Amino acid sequence: MGEDRDAGLARWARVTPLEGQRLSLEPLRVDHAAEMALVLGDTELHRFTGGEPATRAELVETYTRQVAGPADPTQQWLNWVVRRRADEQPVGTVQATIGRAAGKFVAEVAWVIGTAHQGRGYAVEAAQLMVSWIRAQGDVRVIAHVHPDHDASAAVARSVGLVPSDTVVDGEVRWLGG
Secondary structure (H helix, E strand, O other), X not given: OOHHHHHHHHHHHOOOOEEOOXXXXXXXXXXXXXXXXXXXXXHHHHOXXXXXXXXHHHHHHHHHHHHHOOXXXXXXXXXXXXXXXXXXXXXXXXXXXXXXXXXXXXXXXXXXXXXXXXXXXXXXXXXXXXXHHHHHOOOEEEEEEEOOOOHHHHHHHHHOOOEEEEEEEOOXXXXXXX
């Protein structure tokens, strides 16, 4: 690990608030766990990924780790809570893991919108807001992993300029963008 690599990742450490037309992305804090446990508490959210909804206590543990960042100094985590601007209600989360591959920054992105808020275009708007900000940081390759049967998530990936590849990782198709 050279200084150049570490200095390049250091600039990603500052997750900033982002404002869209209907949504805002608020940098994740541990105290978001209580309200997010309600938003993310539906088992239907796990239909494609498996598992069960996290409890408030589990989200506190998860958010504590996410806010602290990865132990791996070659990565940086960016996490936001997605809120409706009209009433400041949380509707989901977006995240990116920043790393480097072949000398280029790579952002692996993901999005989750609570089932009560789906079907309104929130995932598309939030993902576009996040990915636009990431791309504005410089030369970054964006990727996502989407379950092959999750049509709504595939539409979100397309909306940010990603295309499916032939690579499957843990049952999910890797989507690639410039």
